[in-house]
Amino acid sequence: WAAGGGVMHACGHDLHMAGLAAVGRAARTLELPVPLLALLQPREEGVDSGARDVVEEGGLRGVDAVVAAHVQPQLPAGVVAVTPGPVNASIDEFVVTVRGQGGHSGYPHTVTDSVLALSNVVVALQQLGARRVDPVVGIACMVNQLRAGTANNVVPDTATGSGTVRTMREDDRQRAHHAIRDIARHIAIAHGCTADVEIVPGEPPLVIDDHLATRALVLLEEMGHLVTADFRSFGSDDFATYGSHARTLMAFVGTGAEAGGLHDATFLPDDSYVGLVADALVAGYCAAVE
Amino acid sequence: WAAGGGVMHACGHDLHMAGLAAVGRAARTLELPVPLLALLQPREEGVDSGARDVVEEGGLRGVDAVVAAHVQPQLPAGVVAVTPGPVNASIDEFVVTVRGQGGHSGYPHTVTDSVLALSNVVVALQQLGARRVDPVVGIACMVNQLRAGTANNVVPDTATGSGTVRTMREDDRQRAHHAIRDIARHIAIAHGCTADVEIVPGEPPLVIDDHLATRALVLLEEMGHLVTADFRSFGSDDFATYGSHARTLMAFVGTGAEAGGLHDATFLPDDSYVGLVADALVAGYCAAVE
Incomplete structure (x- = not known):
């Protein structure tokens, strides 16, 4: 065969x-x-x-x-x-673009650091599994790509993280989309930056009759x-x-x-x-x- | 002129x-x-x-x-x-390479996530300014480049962050090098990963007579x-x-x-x-x- x-x-x-x-x-x-x-x-x-x-x-x-x-x-x-x-999860891709004000790494007080803000976003997104979704069903949200900067001594204006979020139920899926946007945007603001969140929907959850x-x-x-x-x-x-x-x-x-x-x-x-x-x-x- | x-x-x-x-x-x-x-x-x-x-x-x-x-x-x-x-700081470049066990983003329990570990390292490195150096002199430690992953749905084996650390005194400089290695390695281990830290020394502090x-x-x-x-x-x-x-x-x-x-x-x-x-x-x- x-x-x-x-x-x-x-x-x-x-x-x-x-x-x-x-x-x-x-x-x-x-x-x-x-x-x-x-x-x-x-x-x-x-x-x-x-x-x-x-x-x-x-x-x-x-x-x-x-x-x-x-x-x-x-x-x-x-x-x-x-x-x-x-029995199988929905899968959606997301891209978080954090924008700050880059500059000279010797003047940290004059920049708003997109890398530090993005790192905090990645950590904060773990709230999805820990607090936002009933653990009897669960969720998988992972940032799998990071891109930021071109020199070790220059604070970059932008930092980007992207990954996938998977849920087993449509209402968890909508809740997760909302939470990703909410967490990323507010964590970014808390660090003096802004965050754009793009979510590209993929397959829905596979639900067996x-x-x-x-x-x-x-x-x-x-x-x-x-x-x-x-x-x-x-x-x-x-x-x-x-x-x-x-x-x-x-x-x-x-x-x-x-x-x-x-x-x-x-x-x-x-x-x-x-x-x-x-x-x-x-x-x-x-x-x-x- | x-x-x-x-x-x-x-x-x-x-x-x-x-x-x-x-x-x-x-x-x-x-x-x-x-x-x-x-x-x-x-x-x-x-x-x-x-x-x-x-x-x-x-x-x-x-x-x-x-x-x-x-x-x-x-x-x-x-x-x-x-x-x-x-009056001017020392400048040294550092590269933190976090190694985990990548895999399928639908099986988060089977991977050790280098991106999550690195993000926590970036956040934890802020301890240098907050706890490790006398604030009357201070320190500037910034991760200015991030690189990880090639696909949104694949957890990468490695994630890399690099940046600069600047200090005003030689003993702070040595303390900072030790702390960067110590923090990065142990935060990585705490997330099931390992971290290699490379530090490339640059200029010393400029001390006026x-x-x-x-x-x-x-x-x-x-x-x-x-x-x-x-x-x-x-x-x-x-x-x-x-x-x-x-x-x-x-x-x-x-x-x-x-x-x-x-x-x-x-x-x-x-x-x-x-x-x-x-x-x-x-x-x-x-x-x-x-």
């Missing part, structure tokens, strides 16, 4: 395709109670993501439920996770598989986009860590996982039909 | 040269009690500074005192400052000039290098702010300052002879 040419995205996508092909072939031999549509999507991890294209081109017209299975090395080999509620999850879990158990309803991650997936248009189910198929992590060049799980992915998709279909 | 061709360093150096030439011409008509040597130095603000060349080439052999005058727009026009003790300052002040007063013994700045000057080999005096000749700041393209004080610079040099010579 693995793609030829030695080239891979290493996220298990060709394995997912193989599982879907298996389900499609089996379905052709059956009289299905409701139609089954195989959804092949471009740019699953691109910007803008391919899921938006699928929706905008009418790919979900008349569709009641969208079901997916994704391999997951964090789960033990053979365990399928079908968790109700949020309660009925689909609980029914699929029972069906997978009945098939004899090991199951859990307790796996979530702050990874993000554009599959979440479908959640605004249909009930969604994403099952995570455990491969164990031995096969390497996602996006790792060594990630090549055994052929047997094709069947497990197919079973997860079938369980989702059956849950949606009930 | 201004250099031709429209090109200038804009620090008043050609004005200083003109004042020195005036003193030299006047000296040739006199019977001086002790020899006077005109010191013309290359690379006053280069790295390594020209003052080191002058010392290493034996330019100060047999010299008891080195006297300079420097224009200073921060002082009112016509006021000459001759302050005993430290008490006798030269107090005598020159009286002599300038007697010449009818406005004087002060209360001007210091955390600027740095490689003239300080001579302080390890001879008594030093640097007088600051006020030009007022109207003429633009040092290194400003509009900085072109009036011809009359040539005479004032010459008088300051003469006062320094006379003070050294006494």
Whole structure:
């Protein structure tokens, strides 16, 4: 099933395709109670993501439920996770630009230091996880890029930090956007500077339909598989986009860590996982039909 | 006196040269009690500074005192400052490299975040001014460059901050170096990271000889000039290098702010300052002879 040419995205996508092909072939031999549509999507991890294209081109017209299975090395080999509620996070990028009045590093009293202000902003943004969001769900807010200055002895006018904020719920997401702006701007002002905050929305949270999850879990158990309803991650997936248009189910198929992590060049799980992915998709279909 | 061709360093150096030439011409008509040597130095603000060349080439052999005058727009026009003790700061550059374990911004619990650690280091370095150095003398420690990361959603392995530390006394300087290393390393460890600190020594503090300052002040007063013994700045000057080999005096000749700041393209004080610079040099010579 693995793609030829030695080239891979290493996220298990060709394995997912193989599982879907298996389900499609089996379905052709059956009289299905409701139609089954195989959804092949471009740019699953691109910007803008391919899921938006699928929706905008009418790919979900008349569709009641969208079901997916994704391999997951964090789960033990053979365990399928079908968790109700949020299972993947929203992801939004933000850029904080702090502006001060730079100058001579020998005259600190004549400058307002954008670097010191930005550093305090980075530290203050940790309030999001510590005080702004219910910890039973949590949040991940990280500044992953810093840029400031061109000389060691010149205080720069501006300092920039950018990163990502991930939340599991839409209201936390809005709360986080507000808090990032509020914290950055006021911490900057407290240091005599100003801060502009730009937030670029990415994928929404991936929220699994309660009925689909609980029914699929029972069906997978009945098939004899090991199951859990307790796996979530702050990874993000554009599959979440479908959640605004249909009930969604994403099952995570455990491969164990031995096969390497996602996006790792060594990630090549055994052929047997094709069947497990197919079973997860079938369980989702059956849950949606009930 | 201004250099031709429209090109200038804009620090008043050609004005200083003109004042020195005036003193030299006047000296040739006199019977001086002790020899006077005109010191013309290359690379006053280069790295390594020209003052080191002058010392290493034996330019100060047999010299008891080195006297300079420097224009200073921060002082009112016509006021000459001759302050005993430290008048300019040492300057040393430092680079703090924080190393963590980067990774996926959706799995914050699996990384040790070099950006967060570095931001805390920048904030913690403010302890130098707040707690580590006697505020009657003070210190200036500023991180002026930040570099970290290449993507908004990837936690970087390393984050780098660099800047300058300026002190007025050698023992504060050594204390500051120790504190920068100590603070950066331990704050980094507190965040699960490590920090390497590199410190590149620059110019020493510029310390004016008490006798030269107090005598020159009286002599300038007697010449009818406005004087002060209360001007210091955390600027740095490689003239300080001579302080390890001879008594030093640097007088600051006020030009007022109207003429633009040092290194400003509009900085072109009036011809009359040539005479004032010459008088300051003469006062320094006379003070050294006494």
